[in-house]
Amino acid sequence: MATMQEVATHAGVSIATVSFVVNGTKRVSPATRERVTAAMTELGFRNNVVARALASKRTRIIALLFPALEHRLGGTALTFFMSAASRASDLGYHLILWPVDTGPDELRDLLSGGLVDGVVLMEVKMHDTRIDRLAELRVPFVAIGRTADVDDLPFVDIDFETTVEEGLDYLTGLGHERIGLVIEDLEGTSMAGYGPHVRSERTYRDSMARRGLEPVVVFCGPGAAGGRQAATDLLAADPAMTATMIMKDDSAFGLVRGLLAEGRRVPDDFSVLSLSSSTEAGATSEPALTTMNAPGHELGTLAVEALIERLDGKAGQDAPLPHVLLPCILHEAGSTAAAPAR
Template identity: 65%
Template sequence: MATMQQVADRAGVSIATVSFVVNGTKYVTPKTKARVTAAMRELKFRNNVVARALASRRTRIIALLFPTTGNRFSPTTSEFFMAAAERASERGYHLVLWPVDPAGDDLHDLVSGGLVDGVILMEVRMDDPRVAVLTELDVPFTLIGRTRDSSGLPYVDIDFETTIERSIDHLAELGHRRFGLVLEDLDGTPMAGYAPHRRVEDTFEQAMSARGFQGSVVYAEGGSEGGRDAARRLLEADPDVTAVLIMKDDSSAGLLVGLYAAGRRVPEDVSVLSVASSGAAGDQHYPRLSTMVAPGRALGTRAADALIDQLDGTSVELPHFLLPCVLRVAESTAPVSAGASATA
């Protein structure tokens, strides 16, 4: 097997430069790094992560922890993961996706075995037992999300409060006064108490009360059928609803079908706004959904930086980053019709 010295000779650099590239310990210019990695491939040099870990007591591996329950890998989640992985690589770390039990019962084995240097925790609940386990194990971690009180925890998150306020602002400017909100039904599952849902629902209800608007909340089962049922129950709760927010990508198509089946045209009779999704997901529907686009890549990058800053000892303060979704207007939102306005 090739040695670092052989790689250095082939690339025309010092052995220290090869070590910097292998270990990610110091900055190397992209041109020099490309020469070194090309030499490593040509010589079939194997970067022995285990040997490095034994020598340095660090693996330079970080884990993104994802709950094992249900199908929760959305397009936005993919963006989080890819952006975090890219940033970790830029900073000399490897990021792995690691499914964990929602209760955190398997975290001890992951951490105590020395497999990873730190973790990023996703899909956070308001009272998340995994946070308590990680705190007790004294492992460096960062949350993508917030618990009920995250003031003493490192986190990055979507600013759901601002996102919902801006969603309602957009629709209110179009004349809407009767709103519906569709969320995923997680009651009775290990993900009950999912923090984004709680924050979105609380903000929605507060905004309805403060503005004197009519608001109805329904929880949808999975898939298209769940969306159809949500449309039916929304119209039962308020037959005159003119604007619907939905935060459930896999049920959006069903919601549109359910509204059409009930004789409601989108957007002529009912406007629909998809929350914390992506433009690509919105474009898969007819009409194309107006969307509050989630800042997936920005959050993934910030989460990786927040954790690696802890690991490298460069943190100066506890990271608290909140990024709102950005409105992308498409075809599913429009001014309220004159008849609906009169009814409201």
């Protein structure tokens, strides 16, 4: 394996210049950089992962653990992945995509090899044995999502409570009082107890009660067909309903069509607000859906930043654990309007 000195000699530059190029610690002219990297390639100079691992027992690799059950992940997951990888790259780290079954034993096997410095954990359940195992293994980690008890948990998450509260504020501000909630039916699947659903439903029920309003929750099957059925179910539960929130992109359009089939025009007779979605997803429908946009990019970025701060020791031993909550942001479009006159 070539040394840094050999690279410097070969490229006709100082060893300091090679170090600048290798570590990105100082700007070097493009021509010089080109000479140095050409020399590194030619001599087979191996830098980062191996050298760093030997010197510091660190690899500057972090793992993004995702469940191999791929059908669970929607468009926001892609944004998570890409934002996390980009931010890691900016900060001089590499992000490995790590498919795992949720078993804590497999986690232990994977992490005992010392390949990764830390872990970003996705798709957290209210009670998640992986968290206990990570703590036990003393592997630094940050969760995207929250367990029921977050005191000892470093996490970033969508603030579903604030999102649902603000969604209800928005709809009641338009004069709606009979407001439903449509969420995915996860009963009996491995994702039962999935945090986003549990929190959203609970907040909706509590907030409706506090507002003196009657909650109606409908559990929805896949695709447009599921959404159409949800429309029927909502109106069966309350024929006078004038608005609903839905947290399920793939069924939102079917819901609008189902409402139309039941004689409710959107938004004149009935408002639809799509939660934890995106402007792009809303724009595939007609009318374009008013959405509360998931902060996928921000969360991917912040999760990696929080983890790397812990890895680099910048956070300090006694620093509080990162507890970052970001609400979805309202984007008004064509599926919401003032409640119809009674």
